[in-house]
Amino acid sequence: MAYAALLSLTQTLEQILHSRRQSWVFHEERQIKSLHEKLRFLLSFLEDSSHKKTETITCLEGRIRDATYEAEDIIESQMSKQILSESACCGVISCFWEIIAALQIMIPVFHNYERCIEFMLHNFKEKYEDLQKVIEYIGSISEEVGKMKGMDDIEGSSKSSSSNKRAMVGSDDDLMQIKDPLTRPPSKLKSISIVGIEGIEEVVKMKDRNDVEDLQPMNLLPATSSKSASTNKSAMVGFDDDLLQVKERLIGPSSKLKIISIVGMGGIGKTTLAGNVYNDAYIVHHFYIRAWTTVSQKYDVHALLARLLNSMTDLSHELHLKETEELKKKLYQTLKGNRYLIVMDDVWDINAWEEFQMLFPDDNNGSRIILTTRLSDVAVYANSSSPIHRLNFLSLDQSWNLLCQKVFGEECCPPELEEIGKRIAEKCKGLALALVVISGLLRKAKNTRAYWEYVAENVKSAITRNYDDFMEILSWSYDHLPYHLRACFLYMGVFPEDHVIHVSHLIKLWVAEGFLKPITSKSLEEVGKEYLKDLIDRNLILVRDRSFSNEIKTCSIHDLMRDLCTRKAQEEKFLHVLNQEFESSPEIIKNQRHLSIHRRMQYDVADINDSTVRSLLYFTNQQLSSILCFQLLRVLDACNITFNEFPIEIVKLVSLRYIALIYTGKSMLPASISKLCNLQTLIVFRRPWTDERRILYLPSEILKMPRLRHLLFEQGFLPYASGAQNGNLQTLSGLIDFRCAKEVLQIIPNLKTLGITYYYDSPTVWSFYCLENLVHLHQFCLRYCHSLKCIPYQIGEITTLQVIVLYGCGSSAVTSANLIRQEQEDLGNYGLQVHVYSKENGRKGSGGISFRKMYKSDLLDPENIASLRGYSPAVQRILAARKRVSGKS
Numbered sequence: 001m002a003y004a005a006l007l008s009l010t011q012t013l014e015q016i017l018h019s020r021r022q023s024w025v026f027h028e029e030r031q032i033k034s035l036h037e038k039l040r041f042l043l044s045f046l047e048d049s050s051h052k053k054t055e056t057i058t059c060l061e062g063r064i065r066d067a068t069y070e071a072e073d074i075i076e077s078q079m080s081k082q083i084l085s086e087s088a089c090c091g092v093i094s095c096f097w098e099i100i101a102a103l104q105i106m107i108p109v110f111h112n113y114e115r116c117i118e119f120m121l122h123n124f125k126e127k128y129e130d131l132q133k134v135i136e137y138i139g140s141i142s143e144e145v146g147k148m149k150g151m152d153d154i155e156g157s158s159k160s161s162s163s164n165k166r167a168m169v170g171s172d173d174d175l176m177q178i179k180d181p182l183t184r185p186p187s188k189l190k191s192i193s194i195v196g197i198e199g200i201e202e203v204v205k206m207k208d209r210n211d212v213e214d215l216q217p218m219n220l221l222p223a224t225s226s227k228s229a230s231t232n233k234s235a236m237v238g239f240d241d242d243l244l245q246v247k248e249r250l251i252g253p254s255s256k257l258k259i260i261s262i263v264g265m266g267g268i269g270k271t272t273l274a275g276n277v278y279n280d281a282y283i284v285h286h287f288y289i290r291a292w293t294t295v296s297q298k299y300d301v302h303a304l305l306a307r308l309l310n311s312m313t314d315l316s317h318e319l320h321l322k323e324t325e326e327l328k329k330k331l332y333q334t335l336k337g338n339r340y341l342i343v344m345d346d347v348w349d350i351n352a353w354e355e356f357q358m359l360f361p362d363d364n365n366g367s368r369i370i371l372t373t374r375l376s377d378v379a380v381y382a383n384s385s386s387p388i389h390r391l392n393f394l395s396l397d398q399s400w401n402l403l404c405q406k407v408f409g410e411e412c413c414p415p416e417l418e419e420i421g422k423r424i425a426e427k428c429k430g431l432a433l434a435l436v437v438i439s440g441l442l443r444k445a446k447n448t449r450a451y452w453e454y455v456a457e458n459v460k461s462a463i464t465r466n467y468d469d470f471m472e473i474l475s476w477s478y479d480h481l482p483y484h485l486r487a488c489f490l491y492m493g494v495f496p497e498d499h500v501i502h503v504s505h506l507i508k509l510w511v512a513e514g515f516l517k518p519i520t521s522k523s524l525e526e527v528g529k530e531y532l533k534d535l536i537d538r539n540l541i542l543v544r545d546r547s548f549s550n551e552i553k554t555c556s557i558h559d560l561m562r563d564l565c566t567r568k569a570q571e572e573k574f575l576h577v578l579n580q581e582f583e584s585s586p587e588i589i590k591n592q593r594h595l596s597i598h599r600r601m602q603y604d605v606a607d608i609n610d611s612t613v614r615s616l617l618y619f620t621n622q623q624l625s626s627i628l629c630f631q632l633l634r635v636l637d638a639c640n641i642t643f644n645e646f647p648i649e650i651v652k653l654v655s656l657r658y659i660a661l662i663y664t665g666k667s668m669l670p671a672s673i674s675k676l677c678n679l680q681t682l683i684v685f686r687r688p689w690t691d692e693r694r695i696l697y698l699p700s701e702i703l704k705m706p707r708l709r710h711l712l713f714e715q716g717f718l719p720y721a722s723g724a725q726n727g728n729l730q731t732l733s734g735l736i737d738f739r740c741a742k743e744v745l746q747i748i749p750n751l752k753t754l755g756i757t758y759y760y761d762s763p764t765v766w767s768f769y770c771l772e773n774l775v776h777l778h779q780f781c782l783r784y785c786h787s788l789k790c791i792p793y794q795i796g797e798i799t800t801l802q803v804i805v806l807y808g809c810g811s812s813a814v815t816s817a818n819l820i821r822q823e824q825e826d827l828g829n830y831g832l833q834v835h836v837y838s839k840e841n842g843r844k845g846s847g848g849i850s851f852r853k854m855y856k857s858d859l860l861d862p863e864n865i866a867s868l869r870g871y872s873p874a875v876q877r878i879l880a881a882r883k884r885v886s887g888k889s
Contacts, residue, residue: 001572001593002061003046004487005068008514010039012075031128035071035135038142045145046483053479064141065573069593071134073612076632076655083654083677237405238398238432239273239391246277246389250341250368251286257362261379262372264391265539265558266477267433267470270372273391274343277370287368289340297348297480301355305331308342332359339365347373348480350381357382374477376537393430393558400425402432406439420452427459429559437463437470464563474564477540487515488531489540492557493565493575494596494617500544500554503532508681508710512635512658513594513615525709525730548835549803569594594635597622628652634678636661642687651675657707664688671699680728681710695736703729703747715757723747740773788813796820796832803833 013036017029042064249260262270277283278292291311293304305327306319312334319327335342342360347353353371360369371382379388394402403425404413413421424442428434438455441462445451455462464471481489488510495501507528510516516527532552535541540561544554557565569575576589579598589595594615600622615635616627623641627633628649635658636650645665650656651672659676660683669684686696696713700721708726713734722743729748733755745751758769775794789812795801804817817834824832 001487001490001574002064002068003043003483004515004574005065005072006039006043006046007484007517009068009072009075010036010043011514011518012072012079013039016075016079031132031135035131035138038135038138039068041142042138042145045149048149060141060144064138067134067138067141069573069612071131071138073632074131074134077611080631080654084652237402238394239269239276242273242389242391243276243280246273246370247280247283249389250277250283250370251366255364255366257360257367257369259369259371259383259386260389261382261386262370262389262391263376263379263539264374265431265561266374266474267431267560268391268393268539269432270374270391271345272432274345274370274372278341278343283341286339287341288338289335290342291340292343292345294345295347295349295352297476299349299352302327304356309334328359332361335359335367336361337363337365338367340367341370342368343370343372345372347371347378347382348375350378353378353382374539375480376539394432394435395430396422396426399428399430399435402435403428403439403442406436407443414447416449417447417452420449420456423456424452424459427456427559431558431560433470433473434459434463434560460559460563463560471564471567474561475568477538477561478564478568481538481540484517485531485534487513487574488528489535490565490569490572490574491515491594492541493562493569493577494594494615495557495562496579496598496619497559497562498556499619500556502554503529503552506555507532509635509637509658511709512680514634523730548805549833631655634658638662639683639685646670646684648672654678657681659683661685662687667692667695668697669699669702671701674699674701674705677705678707679705680707681712682708683710683712684716685714703744720744721747725749737769739768740770742770742773745773786810790816791820793820793823796824801832803835805835805837807837809836 013032016032017036046061246260246262249258252258262273264270278290284290289312291308293307293311295304302324305324309319309327309331322330340360344353344356360367371379373379376388400422403421407413407421424438425435428438438459442452442455478486478489491510491513492501507525510528510531511524516524516531518524519527522530532541532555536543536552536555540557542556542558543552544556545552547553566575566577570592573591573593575594575596576592577596577598578589591612593612594617595613596615596617596619598619600620611629611631613630614632615637616624616630616633617635617637618624618640621640621642624638626649627636627647631653632655633653634655636653636656637658638661641661643661643663643665646663646669647661648670650659651670654676655678656676657678658681659679660681662685664687667686667688673679673682682702684696686694688694694715696716698713698716698718700719702708702711702718703721703726704723706726707728709728710731711729711733712731715736716734717736718738720739720741725746726748727750729751731753732748732751733753734757735755736757737759738754738756754774772792772794775792775798786808788809791804791813793816795804804820806814806817814834814836817836821832821834824830
């Protein structure tokens with residue numbers, strides 16, 4: 001987690017440098033600037049993906065991480081003390097008098113005033129010296145990195161100048177594969193049934209090969225130039241439809257060269273599908289030449305060319321002697337004029353495709369290329385005009401069928417094992433690799449009910465602990481991640497298994513944790529959405545639900561991929577999940593930056609007393625006695641705990657950026673919450689035990705908190721406020737009877753989401769709420785406004801308005817919304833959408849009631865226009881035009 005640590009501390013230092021009053025704590029601004037420069041240099045080094053991932057680099061990353069964590073702890077500890085000191089001093093500016101005032105609290109502990117001053121100055125000096133040592137150590141690391149970069153530049157230049165002249169020297173592993181008789185085309189094409197999954201050969205090496213004897217390593221697949229037939233002895237279990245779809249695309253009517261990309265999560269069966277297609281009898285007959293090569297993360301162009309040619313020619317003994325350019329020419333000439341099928345398996349890099357795409361001639365003879373990858377962007381880059389074939393997880397029935405076939409072959413499962421077996425299959429969550437591995441365990445053992453029950457209770461551990469290479473196969477996806485995505489991915493481990501994650505919640509947490517690198521033209525939330533999309537495109541995160549505008553609402557992560565997250569995260573001193581009483585103790589948790597609590601523990605988490613903890617996320621209702629021991633806490637997500645009163649002690653945790661909690665006590669949120677000057681997200685729900693309304697009365701100071709980005713309540717009452725602008729606030733949700741005075745909205749000019757509920761006794765009260773001022777907002781999120789007759793026509797004049805959503809509103813409000821949309825369309829703006837939902841029936845169509853249909857129907861018949869006279873001038877202009885057109889004016 002070196003990159004995440006560097007990014008976090010860099011942003012903290014920039015905050016200090018932009019706020020001069022905070023820099024006095026560290027004696028010298030020059031010290032902070034020096035550290036900032038070193039951190040930015042190391043960030044740049046990690047962002048440069050050209051350096052190879054070696055053991056030396058991995059060790060270096062660990063040193064960078066630990067040193068950066070240490071520096072961050074010292075600096076944030078001092079910042080926290082200073083903020084608390086300033087608060088105790090009631091705004092006294094002089095730093096000398098700030099120290100004196102803060103010491104007054106400690107005077108009773110000491111015998112005299114001089115000893116207090118001496119203690120404080122000694123403490124400052126000690127912290128300064130500690131920080132200086134860390135800076136010097138980081139400086140020495142920077143020097144090492146500088147030397148590495150210099151060596152890389154020299155080596156890169158040398159390789160570049162000789163790349164076209166080199167022969168294949170020193171690639172012993174690749175050479176052995178070329179010479180291996182298994183890779184040569186057999187004299188007669190053998191029938192091969194491939195029902196395994198990619199990477200399974202790694203698993204086979206560890207255990208009894210008889211367990212998976214019908215699984216063939218894909219890089220050893222025989223390929224041939226013959227037209228001889230081949231037959232599959234068994235269908236591809238679980239992927240029959242996929243098999244048919246890919247075959248249809250291979251033999252389709254188009255004569256142009258086509259690329260079929262098969263995309264999916266690691267272990268899902270991409271290579272299996274490609275292999276079954278490759279060896280299908282009709283496909284063997286259809287193509288004159290077939291060739292297969294496995295690219296992988298680390299590839300050698302010369303070796304890949306040699307493998308392809310070796311499967312098509314009898315020149316294996318000569319290939320390793322030829323130069324790369326000769327091999328490229330030979331490959332092109334061999335394929336020219338022939339209808340060929342090439343499989344490029346396990347492609348990780350766009351550059352790998354670029355190396356080969358010009359070598360595949362398009363002779364309008366129906367040639368095809370199959371490309372398998374975990375990365376959607378690679379598939380799109382290879383052929384953006386053709387749809388990607390996304391391989392989905394197996395259904396429960398498909399999983400059970402595959403498990404049965406692997407364990408029992410042609411025999412039937414004993415009736416007494418069927419119910420247990422289905423539970424085992426279900427816990428594999430549709431991942432073919434997991435099913436094959438677990439079936440290998442079951443097939444070796446005696447088919448007793450007791451053993452199957454044991455496996456059913458321990459599916460995940462049975463897979464991951466018995467087959468370390470299983471996790472290695474999944475971890476390739478993590479190893480290929482760019483540094484800026486790694487923390488975001490590992491953070492997925494904080495959520496419990498099968499947890500449905502709301503994207504808005506996830507991104508708020510990423511922002512608070514400091515994982516996102518700011519981009520000038522975008523908000524951090526927009527950056528977070530891009531990071532999420534990238535992880536989804538890499539098939540690491542799964543989309544669960546989308547909104548009407550096709551934005552991702554919820555997501556999740558496969559259980560086994562989540563297990564990878566928690567393992568990697570703990571190794572990186574990044575995250576520890578407390579989910580079993582026997583496996584966690586304060587000693588194990590020490591030095592972890594983030595804690596996620598999933599089960600009730602035998603001890604109080606506060607007993608850890610570790611200042612390095614930055615996050616506490618609760619997914620259990622275990623009470624927390626005190627959190628003051630976590631002085632540097634940034635995130636407190638405790639919505640699964642119900643506090644009796646608002647935990648007022650959290651206002652002393654001045655590093656907090658994210659708070660989410662529920663309490664039952666007093667209805668007034670304390671004004672001291674505004675002391676949390678770093679707070680970005682505040683989510684507070686009040687749930688009284690009695691029938692008392694859940695109203696939460698908010699202090700007016702809350703809108704003045706400088707870094708606040710999101711405020712979410714259930715029924716929050718916010719009194720009239722005025723003051724300086726808060727340009728960061730984006731979400732203000734769950735308010736009741738909010739007065740949209742122009743002066744109030746001017747405080748929060750960049751608000752994107754506003755959720756309000758109104759309670760009223762008389763229609764005359766609406767003027768008090770100044771709803772016409774909503775035109776100053778960017779979006780407009782209307783719910784359950786049963787008595788709303790018309791939406792102000794000025795709403796349509798908001799240049800950034802994209803959507804109007806109506807929940808449970810009357811038909812006249814729906815009509816006015818559609819009229820606003822129609823007016824915008826008449827002006828050439830076709831971007832505004834209207835979506836209508838009812839409380840009972842859910843959404844009524846993607847665009848509400850079409851105005852053009854209404855225009856032609858009786859709903860807007862000119863004879864009935866009298867009933868619509870209360871509408872805005874914009875509505876009336878459209879209706880008047882309708883009357884003129886119809887000739888009924």
